[in-house]
Amino acid sequence: MKGIFPIDKFERIQTPFYYYDTELLRATLHAINTEVSKHEGFVVHYAVKANANPKVLRVIREAGLGADCVSGGEIEAALKAGFAANKIVYAGVGKSDWEIELGLDNDIFAFNVESIPELEVINELAGQKGKTARIAFRINPDVGAHTHANITTGLAENKFGIAMSDMETVIERAAEMQHVKFVGLHFHIGSQILDMSDFEALCNRVNELQTQLENHRIRVENINVGGGLGIDYQHPNRVSIPDFKAYFDTYAKKLKLRPGQTLHFELGRAVVAQCGSLITRTLYIKEGAHKKFCIVDAGMTDLIRPALYQAYHKIENISSELPMEAYDVVGPICESSDVFAKQIDLNGAHRGDLIAIRSAGAYGEVMASQYNCRKLPQGYASDEI
Ligand SMILES: *Cc1c(COP(=O)(O)O)cnc(C)c1O
Numbered sequence: 063m064k065g066i067f068p069i070d071k072f073e074r075i076q077t078p079f080y081y082y083d084t085e086l087l088r089a090t091l092h093a094i095n096t097e098v099s100k101h102e103g104f105v106v107h108y109a110v111k112a113n114a115n116p117k118v119l120r121v122i123r124e125a126g127l128g129a130d131c132v133s134g135g136e137i138e139a140a141l142k143a144g145f146a147a148n149k150i151v152y153a154g155v156g157k158s159d160w161e162i163e164l165g166l167d168n169d170i171f172a173f174n175v176e177s178i179p180e181l182e183v184i185n186e187l188a189g190q191k192g193k194t195a196r197i198a199f200r201i202n203p204d205v206g207a208h209t210h211a212n213i214t215t216g217l218a219e220n221k222f223g224i225a226m227s228d229m230e231t232v233i234e235r236a237a238e239m240q241h242v243k244f245v246g247l248h249f250h251i252g253s254q255i256l257d258m259s260d261f262e263a264l265c266n267r268v269n270e271l272q273t274q275l276e277n278h279r280i281r282v283e284n285i286n287v288g289g290g291l292g293i294d295y296q297h298p299n300r301v302s303i304p305d306f307k308a309y310f311d312t313y314a315k316k317l318k319l320r321p322g323q324t325l326h327f328e329l330g331r332a333v334v335a336q337c338g339s340l341i342t343r344t345l346y347i348k349e350g351a352h353k354k355f356c357i358v359d360a361g362m363t364d365l366i367r368p369a370l371y372q373a374y375h376k377i378e379n380i381s382s383e384l385p386m387e388a389y390d391v392v393g394p395i396c397e398s399s400d401v402f403a404k405q406i407d408l409n410g411a412h413r414g415d416l417i418a419i420r421s422a423g424a425y426g427e428v429m430a431s432q433y434n435c436r437k438l439p440q441g442y443a444s445d446e447i
Pocket of ligand 1: 109132153290328
């Protein structure tokens, strides 16, 4: 055993695979619950899209979190993992009829609605079932986040949400409809956000909008501020649990909740990223003209974040104690972007060595594809191997 990994057990498992440290996941959930319990009315939903592995979902459900889903498939996965339907929120710009019907049949907590045409369809489908859908409007707060351009969602130019200037119109439309009940406002400004001032900017915007609604005598049951809290990809060991205190304290200090209102959060990455690693085996060390390549059996089909977002993941050779050498760590896929890292230091690597790609618990296994007719990577929890 070198570091935190049970290498002897890994030897028996077909690589590449995802390894989830359930002890760290439980500690992370405990840290969340500890901070949340200090604030009246705070409710946390786990954003299922970050990682829908059934074992991971079960641990999160056991900790008492609700679920935030962005598709019918995710609603099914959440229900199967035992999440209570009345703790499920459902967001997404393009909900199809069967997905809306699934939400209605299960009486989910709320649909986060992103347009008038969608509102009309939900009203109609709810009417056919003799139901009333609880709806929140996702408002685009035009608040920028200091993160990768592909993962900001709260700017006016993004496809998400309803413009602030249309907020009252859509609420009035909903009030005229028979089969929807307006319960809340929903926001989500982006992902991998580490600067608390971005969340502060959202709080200020929510305060403004709440005042505006009060002036029109419109009451809001709950506010949902989405997720987006980032993690430390550079230091997965030293900062294995994100600073949830700073995150929740920011909202407690800056967002002015009205009496009886609940404040909902949808955290994905911050819950699951650090507990997961992609474990892969070194196939070949190739001496290039100017550098060495460490060719591993995992590729962008198993973990696409480096290729898609130029994301950094810490990489370790967990089989070797040899002196450090510089390598490009690359996968076997027929794409030049199939590179996990360039010129990083690894303990001297040989064929057969196990390599851990760290902080891969979020947007890793769920984004795997079968491109090149590859097999999907399996996920294993630390307490089952
Ligand atoms: C992706 C997403 C989240 C979770 O984002 P993280 O950055 O993983 O916390 C929350 N809410 C909505 C609506 C999302 O689309």
